[in-house]
Each structure stands twice: as structure tokens, then as C-alpha cells.
Amino acid sequence: MRVCISHKFIMGFILVVGSIVLFGLLVPHLGIPEEARQLFTIACALLIGLLLGWFFSKAFTANIRTITNAAENLSRGDLSNDISLRPTRLVDETHDLAASLNGVTASLRELVGYIRASSVKVTEAARALSVTSTQVTASAHEVGRAIDQISRGAETQSRMVEESSRTTKEMASSIDLVAGSAKKVAASADDSVLTAQKGGETVRTTLQLMKQVLDEVDRIGQKMLSFGMQVQKIGKIVEVITGIAQKTNLLALNATIEAARAGEAGRGFAVVAEEISKLADSTGLSAGEITELVELIREENRNVQGAMNETMLRIDAGRRAIDSTGEAFEEIVGNALDTQGKAVRISELAQEQTRGAASMVSIIDEISRVVTENAAATEEVSAATDEQSMSMEELARSAQELAGLAEELLDRVSRFRLEVQQR
Template sequence: MKLRTKIILLFSAVITVGTASMGTFAGISINSEIVTSSQEKLQSDLHLGRELLEQKYSGDWEIKGGKLYKGDTEINDKLDVVDQIAKATGDNVTIFQNDMRVATTVKKDDGTRAIGTKVSDAVADTVLKKGQTYMGEAVVVNQRNQAAYEPIKNAKGEVIGIWFVGVPSTKFDSIVSHFQNKVWIFGIVGLIVGILVAGGVAEYVVRPMRRVTTIAQRVAEGDLTVEPLNTARKDEFGLLGRSVNEMVANLRGLIGHVNATAEQVASSSQALSATTDQTAEATEQITESIQHVAHGADQQVASASKAARAIEDLSNGIEKVAETAIAVAETSLDAAREAEQGNDSVQKAVLQMDAIAGSVNTTASGVKQLETRSQEIGQIVEVITGIAAQTNLLALNAAIEASRAGEQGRGFAVVADEVRKLAEQSSLSAGQIANLISSIQEETTKAVLSMDGVIGEVKSGTQAVSEAGEAFTRILTANRMVADQIQDVSASSQEMTANSQQVYETVGEMMTIAEQSAQSSQTVAATSEEQLASIEEIAASSETLAQMASQMREEIGKFKL
């Protein structure tokens, strides 16, 4: 039910109830007033009638011969008396002998006077038995009357009859009914006027409510382009209109702000997703580069280990060469002493020459082996140099990828820089080793040439042993030369031993550095994998955020701003 209809019905109900209540109250009040007035009039009429009887008929009331007398006048059927009093008062008038009407203006239904009828029991009990005056409504010959009954007493004070005046209640009922009809007519007119007024009031009340309802429905449908309400009124409807205007404005601003925020969130989530994808790709590349670095470091450790073992073998060979050179030097000194002793020692010299030939062959073999080992060490050094260059290149690539990663790759850049430094140190150490190996190779070449000369001399000495006497001088000279050369070889061998020890220590440092590089690379690789997992989680979160922002924009798109 609409509010306008409710207001009209409410006004109508109030007016109807008010009119009915007023009519009922007015009817009751008027009836009560009429009854009171009629009783006062009847009281006065009783007195007036009694005075008229006293003036017209003197004497006391008495019953004689079964008849009612006033003085000497018989009252039974004395109609002119009651008619005169009725005419004077406008009432019904009756004189009772005891409880029976003997003179009356009251008529029966057939139009004849109700002489001989009796009074009601209630009236008889009050008036005849108690001797009291009865005032009120009474039934008089089947008709309601506002009546007044007064006892008629004889000279002895005995009640011998009743003096009655009364007015039919139908007169009062018609007056009350007529008044109530006027009240109802007034009520109906008031109801019609009230309905019209209620309609106007309802329209006055409902019009702004209808406008507010329309705006509320449009806002509920998402249309925020509504025109502001007229808020010039100073009552609650004006306050409601201002509140609705403020609500729509605040809601429009809120939706606009949420829409802008949703667009920013969508844009930021897309940018974040793109950034995380790039970061993930960079991290994967960094991980691959670090894995290459770790693999190269492992290879470097293995190569350094091989180089250490080779250098250790070289050192042992050089020590053997030195020992052999010392032995050869001692043998050469013995040979010189034997040569100086003369020809007697020729046979011993031949034996010594044979021994020298064997020693020289052994020395030549050792020197050649030293040359071979030196070449192997050179190859190892080349391998180490290549590994160092490869490590340096990998470190450079890792640094480049770390710089691409920005702030997230700073840790990788530090590790790559340390790896690069280690590679440079390895390259420098390998260069030093290469220089040492080159020196060893040069000395070994000289030793080989010297040993070739010694072998030739031994052969010449063996061939010329028969001419020992003549060749002692040459043999002695040759022995001295051999002794000098062997001393040089011994010194070179000792120097090579010291250098090989340095190379061994350097290779050990390279192994330590390579192991540290491998461990650091593994740590960096593990960290890269963890970071890659975190970046993937961030990417998933950014995609979820983008979807939520898209859904928010779809929901906000339902509003018209």
C-alpha cells in the first residue's frame, strides 16, 4: 500500500472515529440534558397541576363509596380537569385512585382513554407503598414516558392515589435522533473535507518522498547521474533531501576513487607481472651462468689437481737429475784423478768411461724426461690459462646479467667480481708458471745438448782409450768440462726443484681458490633458485591481483558516474 493511501486512510479513520465518538457523546449528553430538563419541568408541572386542582377544587382528598373525591367533587371520569392541566403544561396527566387510573389524558392503542388501567409495579412500590415521589422513565400504557408520580394523601396522611404528569419519550428520542443526524451529516462532510485535506497533505508529504524513492532506485541500479534534490525546505524532508544529495555525492566520489584505484592496481599488477617475468628470465640466465661458472671452477680444480700431481712428479724427476748430476760430478773428479795418475789407470779409465757412458745415458734419459715433463707442465699451464680466461669470461657474463637484474642482482655482481678476481689471480699464477716452465725448458734443452756432447766425448774417449796416453790431456780437459757442465746441470736442477716447489704451492693456492669459487658458485646457484621460486610466487600473486582488479573494474563499471 502506498504512503499516500495510508495517510488518507489514517486521516479518514481519525475523522470517522472522532465524528462517531463526538456524535455518540453529544447524543448521550443531549439525552441526559433533555431528561434532566424534562424532569425539572415535570417537577414544576406537578406543582402547577396540584395548584390548579387546589384552586378549582377545595377540600381534602378522600375515597367515598369506592370513588375518589377532592373535597365534595368526584374525580373519577372528571376529564375536564386533567384536560385543562394537560393543556396548561403540555403533559399527559393522570389521577390514580390507589393504583388505577380514574381520570387521564393517556390513550390506549385504540384511541380511547386508558381509564381503569393500572400503574406499573415499580411505580406502585415507590409511590403507594413507600409514599415517595417517583421521577424517571416509566412505561405508561405500553409507551415509554419521562414521568413524575406523586402520592395523593388524605387528611390522615394515608396514600390513597397518585398524581401523574409525563411526556412520551418519543419526543425526546426524535430530538436526540435529529441532533445525531445533524452530527452524522457534519461528520460525513468533515470526513470528505478531511479526505481532501489528507490527500493534499499526503501529496505534500509524498511528493519529496517519491522523488527520494526514484533517486534511491536509480542509485540502487548503479545510476549516479541523478539530479540533486531541492533542499530548500526546512523540515525533515529538506534534511532528508540534503542527506540523500550528500550520500549520492559521496558515493559518486567513492566509486570514482575506487575505479581509479582499481585501474592503478590493474596497471601496477601488469607492470609487476612484466617485471617479475623479466626478473625471472634474468634470474634463470644468472643461474645458468653461475652453473657454468661452477662447472668451470670444478674443471679448474680438477686441472689444478692434475697440474699439482704433474709438478710433484716433475720435482721428483728434477731431484733425481740433481742427484745424478752430483754423482756424475764425483765420477768425473775420480776420472780426473785417475787420469793424472797415469797410464796405469787406463783400464780403470776405460771402466770409468763405461760407467760414465751409462751414467751419461741415464742422465740424458732423465734430462729428456725432464724436457718431456716440462712440455707437459707447459700444456697444463695452457689449460690453466684457458680455464682462467673462461672463468674470467663467465664472471664477466655473470656481472652483465647481474647489472641487468638491477637491485636484485647486486649480490650476484659481488660474487661475479670475486670470481673474476680469482680468475685473474689464476691467470697471473699460470703466467708465472709458464715463465718458470719456459726457463726450465731452456735449461733442459741446454742440458740435452750438453749430454749429447758428453755422449760424443765418451764415445771418442772409448775409441781413443788405446791412445790413452796421448789423450789423457784431452780426457782430463774433457772431464773438467764435463764436471763444470754437470755442476751447472746440478745448479740448474736445484733451481728447477725450487721453482717447481713454488709452482706446486701456486697450484695448491689455485686449487684452494678454485674450490672456493666452486662453493661460492654453488651457493649463488642455490640462492638464485630460491629467488627464482620467490619471483614465481610474486608473479602468481601479481596475476591474482590483476584478476581481482579486473573483477573490481567490472563491478564498478555497473555504476554510471
């Protein structure tokens, strides 16, 4: 039964008043002096009032204390206990207050539990996000480094392509030079052919001349032989003259001796004999000189013969040399023609190579262009990656902040005790 507190006070007052009336009626029958009857009645009424007050206030105070304690617990964040008042038949406003407080506690408990669960989840999510964003940042850094490497590679590639282009151009100019040289070689080979042909002609002419010279030398040899024979004849004649001169000399000597022996008579004869002797002497001297000359001539003739024989041998060797020279010239003509053909072929090939090199240069230029574009794109990607990296770092920071906030929230919420204690 629900009785309001005010009703309880009224009921107590009525009971006190009723007890006064009751005791007023009972006292005369108790044998109490008259003078003490009123005092006794008041004392009994007061006692009943005090007893009633004590009883009421005790129950009331106990409830209030319980509620106060519960409220204090609540204010400390202890949501674990429900308020349970001593059961009574006379339920009053304290029980309503306790029920209301219990409702508040239940609502708070639900809210705090939800907040705690949510903040735990948020913390985990924030941590996971932080980890993920860190990983993403690391990946972004990795990507950035890779892109940097790609960028550097692209630069190197660009340099190499430029180098290739330059080298190819140099090669093209070298090939041009080769082509020019090949043309010159072809021209030289032409000249060589002409020169060699002229040389061959000259060799043939020289051979004919050599043959004429040989015939001439042969004829001269024959003439020299007959000349030698003539000189030998002269020698024999000179020998005869020498003999005559010696004999004349002897005769002159003997004539001189005879004249001397004849004395004065032979004086004129002696003069003649002396003159004859002188003539014979001079003849002998001349003959001797002629003999010497003839000897010299014969010696010279022999030398000339030897020289001519040697000359013949040398001319033979010369003829053979000229023959081999002619063959060599024919070979030179063949080689020069071959060289000419090869040089022309080289020139054609070099021209083809020049064209190939030009197309290679244009291809390399195209490659260079693509490489440059790639490098630019890589730089853009690198910038984007940097930006992404920065965003991810920002995100990581935010996630960490969020995690911190969630943790703080959790910390705040954790001072609420939620477990319901069974009493």
C-alpha cells in the first residue's frame, strides 16, 4: 500500500492525539492520583509520539541514506549497483526516487557500455587505420623511391639515347667518310688500271728495245771479235817489223864495227851505219810502242768481250725481269680492277649504311622523345606519389589522433563500473 510521507505524519499526529484521549479515559481506572493523571497521560502520549517518530524517521532515514549512497556511487561513476530499499508495506516517495535513480543508472550503464564498446572499436579501427596508413605511407615511400629510381633510370636512358644518337651520327659521318674514301679508292684504282696498262705497254716497248739492244750487242760482239783478229794481225806484222829492226840494228852494228876496223876509209860508212842503227832503234822503239798498244788493245778487247758477255747475261736477266714486270703489271691491272669493283661495292654499301644510319638517327630521336616524355611523366608520378605520401602521413597522424581520442574517451568511460552486483 502506498502511503505518502505527509499522510504518515498525519497518521502519527492522529495516533498521538488518539492516545492522549485513550489514556485520558484509562488513567482514572489505573489508580493514579488525580494530580498525576494529566502528566501521565501527556507522558504516555509523548512516549507514543516519540516511538512513532523514531520508527518512521528510522525507516525514512535509512531509505534516504541508501538513496544518497547510491547517488554518491553514481556520481563516482559506479553504475554497478541498483538501489534496493528495505521492503515495506508502506511504500512512499523514497521508493519512487530509488526507482527513478535505478532507471537513470540503467540508462547510463547502457550508454556508457555502448560508448565503451564503440570507443574500443574506434580505437582498434584507428590503430588499424594508423597501421594501414603507415604501411601505405611506407609503400608510397617505396613507390616514390622506385619512381625516383625510374626517374634516374629515365635520365640515364635519356643520356644514353643522346649518346647513341651522337654516336650514330658520328658513325654516319664516318660512313660518309668511308664512302668518300671508297670513291677515291675506286678513282685511284681506275688510275692504277690506266697506269698499269701504260706500264704494260712500256714494258712491251722496253722488251722490243731490249731485243734490239741485244741484237746490237751481238753485232758489236762479232765486230769486236773481228777487230781482235785484225789487231792480232797487226801484232804479227809488228813482230815482223821488230825482227827486221833488230836485224837492221845488228847489221848496222856490224857495219859500224867494220867501218871502225877499216879506219879512216870507213868513216863515211860508219856515219851511214850509225844513221841506219838509229833508224832501226827508232823503228824498234815504235814497233815496241805499237806492240804495247796492240797488247793494250787486246787487253781492252778482252775486257770489252767480258763486259759484253756480262752485259748479255744482265740483259738476259733484265729481259726476264721485264717479262716478270709485264706479268706483274697484268696482275696489278687485275688487282686494280678487282679493287675498283670492291671499292664501288664498298661505296654502295656505305651509302646504304648512311641511309640506315639516318633512319637509325630518326628512330633514336623518336626514342629520345619518348624517353623525355617518360621522364616527364615519371616526374609527375613522383610528385603525385609525394603528395599521396604526404596525405597518407596526414592520414596516419589523423588516425593516431583519432586513436588517442578514442583511448581518451575509453579512459574517461572506463571509470564507470558497469557490472551489476548481485546482493
